[in-house]
Amino acid sequence: MDGPGRACVGTPPTTGFVVADSGRRRTKGLKCAVDGSLDIYVQHDSPGKHKESDWLPAPRGPYDFIARICGPSKPVFDGTWKFPVAQKP
Numbered sequence: 001m002d003g004p005g006r007a008c009v010g011t012p013p014t015t016g017f018v019v020a021d022s023g024r025r026r027t028k029g030l031k032c033a034v035d036g037s038l039d040i041y042v043q044h045d046s047p048g049k050h051k052e053s054d055w056l057p058a059p060r061g062p063y064d065f066i067a068r069i070c071g072p073s074k075p076v077f078d079g080t081w082k083f084p085v086a087q088k089p
Contacts, residue, residue, distance in 0.1 A: 029053040042086070 031053050032038050041047040041055045042065060067083060075081035 030038060031051075039051075039054055041051055042058050043055070044058050044060045046052055047055050065086070069076055073081075
């Protein structure tokens with residue numbers, strides 16, 4: 001993730017660029033809300049120490065965001081599940 005249409009190859013800064021929430025690839029330290037939801041902060045600057053466990057560092061300026069769904073369930077295939085819209089904090 002280093003600009004539109006490009007991928008970052010090499011060592012990611014600080015916490016990395018991957019969040020996995022299944023099986024043996026589960027990202028350690030993710031902090032879910034009381035309702036079970038998970039907010040991921042995709043931004044260049046730290047969202048603050050208390051949110052850094054859920055932070056994906058991003059470059060300054062434009063970049064592409066790609067999400068991969070592994071082992072999707074029926075709602076993904078039939079179109080009833082939609083990827084959440086990104087929001088500015």
